[in-house]
Amino acid sequence: MCGLTQTKFNLFQKTCNFSSHYIANENTFASDLAIEALDTLLKNDVLSKEELDVIFLATHTPDFFAPQTSSIIHKKLNLNKKTICIDTTAFCSGFLQTLMQAFLMLDNPNIHKIVILTSLVKSKKIDIKNDKISYLTHSDCACAILIEKSQDTSQKTFFSQNIYSQYALEETLPLNAYNTNFNEYLYINNGLFFDFASKNYPEFFDDFFEYFDIDKTQIANFFFHTPNEFFLQKMLENLCLNNFPCFHQVFRTYGDCKISNLPIELCLYKQNDKIGTASQKKGGGE
Structure with a gap:
């Protein structure tokens, strides 16, 4: 430990x-x-x-x-x-x-x-x-x-992504592969990551709903990939998701599962929903 x-x-x-x-x-x-x-x-x-x-x-x-x-x-x-x-x-x-x-x-x-x-x-x-x-x-x-493959052709899925490659070597520091001139361990610049997400994600989030003409109030539940509870709370405040349902249990249960955070979150939500105990975190903001 x-x-x-x-x-x-x-x-x-x-x-x-x-x-x-x-x-x-x-x-x-x-x-x-x-x-x-x-x-x-x-x-x-x-x-x-x-x-x-x-x-x-x-x-x-x-x-x-x-x-x-x-x-x-x-x-x-x-x-x-x-x-x-x-x-x-x-x-x-x-x-x-x-x-x-x-x-x-x-x-x-x-x-x-x-x-x-x-x-x-x-x-x-x-x-x-x-x-x-x-x-x-x-x-x-x-x-x-x-x-x-679904037989219901009326179902729709929306995806959007922005890439900020200028930070590619700064947010995640180079981990050695065939190029062995950098780091043997994986280092994340958490300060840069937090500041960048706080400044840029709210605009991306709002643009997504506007572009696809989706009403946020019609979303049954929001799921966010976040490394910890503190980051999630700050993100919800920045997005002004006051009283919007947001399910988040993976960190409290298993810690930070990184790439598996969202799949596990969905499984926990499904399990809790079946037994009627799905807990939701309400976002703060003005």
């Missing part, structure tokens, strides 16, 4: 408002977690191997530079040889970016079922001595999400 006594760690948990976090052991990697997630879908008859057309693996902690990690998953689960395997190097926005790619592929008349795998063992690339908070609030984890 990064040199903290149990008492100090319990105080840290209480202050940050999370109950647990999960760290993969030294012999467990992104493929192992992803295999467990996908195998759960298969064992519970959510889909069969023969039905699976595509698997996307979204991660920035692959087992190797080569071969691609989704091919390793394919091999170990003995998937159908016709199943397409695609790795995407993805960070926090990786789930939504991969979801967009999955929707585009479903336009192909021969593709009907796609599984998005989000898997991360970021703990192996965190500098525990100098970045204790990131390590203690992070959880290594994986999710498997089935996306399939």
